[in-house]
Amino acid sequence: MEGFYEKDCPQAEQIVNEVLMKNLKKDVTLAPAIVRLFSHDCLVQGCDASILLDETPSGEDVEKKATPNGQFVRGYDLIDEMKERLEAECPGIVSCADIITFANRDSLVYTGLPTYKVAAGRRDGLSSLAKNVENNLPVPDTPVQEMIDIFKRKGLTLEDLVVLVGAHSIGTAHCGIVRGRLFDKRKSMEMDPNYAEQMRFMCQRDDNMLPFDPVTHNKMDSRIYNEFLSKRALLESDHALAKDPNGNDIMKKMAADQAAWFNKFIGATIRMGAIEVLTGNQGEIRKQCRVVN
């Protein structure tokens, strides 16, 4: 619901924005980090901030311990800082799930997306399980049909998938994640040879960071699709979508019309932000985002 906090915490979105802007001044890479965090939260057990939990009541491994989240999903401290400010000003009102959603919108706007209204009222989940991650979060070598099926189960279409992976217009991947593909003879044959060479050069240590968009990796723009369509995708998954006839069609349209991509991106993000949300009396409003109350 829009304006959900109007009565009890009208400054909620403002506070999230202030903390984000303050931190982006020190580290612009937090914007892509938050955009990724949001998608990883929503795709696994819905947008319930389950990704933030350090432990779960059953004592099992939590989502953030699962390999695809592992050490490379960032932004937890930033969300903690937002939550602390919010608890100081309006205790027990604003959910961690809504904080992530507001921060995601503001990070996207910071990197160039037009602004849009975020519906709120999500409540925080009571559990987080690493074993839920595997079948819900695509990884770079997930086949196209499997990615489509995962998104379909969440109510998202192939077009949503292709539109959303355009988020790889911002941010970076770790060399350790893409090395296998870059140095695999058969897989790298499918890449633009100059690009592959350049990426191999940049990928000498596993912790080196490689931009998805070699030209504008701090800016959301639809030029990333030209890279994907020209065999210059860093991730196998983005390359596979560019090779898929339907994916290819959609990418061509998005590359040619940035305004249309922005619109579709906003629509798909709003739909992603509504996946399996908890409302009313479900879940809780956590006092701290890393632990259940």
Ligand code: HEM
């Ligand atoms: C559907 C298939 C997807 C796959 C296989 C995938 C995979 C990845 C991988 C491997 C990384 C690099 C992680 C690292 O090495 O640090 C990454 C980064 C990123 N992903 Fe995706 N992703 C997918 C979809 C999405 C979606 C739907 C979004 C958001 C709408 C998204 C947003 C991002 C962003 C912004 C980054 C950069 C993070 C940073 O710079 O810290 N991805 N993704």
